[in-house]
Amino acid sequence: DAGVTQSPTHLIKTRGQQVTLRCSPKSGHDTVSWYQQALGQGPQFIFQYYEEEERQRGNFPDRFSGHQFPNYSSELNVNALLLGDSALYLCASSPESTYEQYFGPGTRLTVT
């Protein structure tokens, strides 16, 4: 079992551009959550996908959007990138209940 995987590992973008990050959940998991972790901070919840729909959303602007595919993998899209979007983006997958949440290694996004 490969666990939760994320791609790419690192990414450098220019302010104003758009970015897509990808996540493959652990085998048997159908729920995917995304978090943003700024340097020196704890992760902040962005949103959660279940059955291809956004089920919960944190306090993030509409520039942050996502998608879940029938195979439960997920994408996080960020439009009109700002310098403040530079962070580690973590994906976590879980079965029906989040108390069994497993995290991926993250994607480090740098916006210049």
Added chain:
Amino acid sequence: AQTVTQSQPEMSVQEAETVTLSCTYDTSESDYYLFWYKQPPSRQMILVIRQEAYKQQNATENRFSVNFQKAAKSFSLKISDSQLGDAAMYFCAYDRDDKIIFGKGTRLHILP
């Protein structure tokens, strides 16, 4: 709104000694989950221990145990027989309705 507070940004402990990391949280709910996560330099967020709020018995996982005081909204982590591999950021987290709220973390140094 739920919040999680970790008042110790950094701590150090001698190898083989015991250390306790503090965490307080704020919620009006009666049923929820609490977690401690470990994030080593590899960035992978690893679940250390979890506690269900309706259970009065403190959770234990090998060298890791918690002191859960529901009325005081306190959830501390005790690491016994500290090992060099325990060096990491430790995050206290709260889960209610499928959304995990993290504290800002405590960086733990293990002194050989």
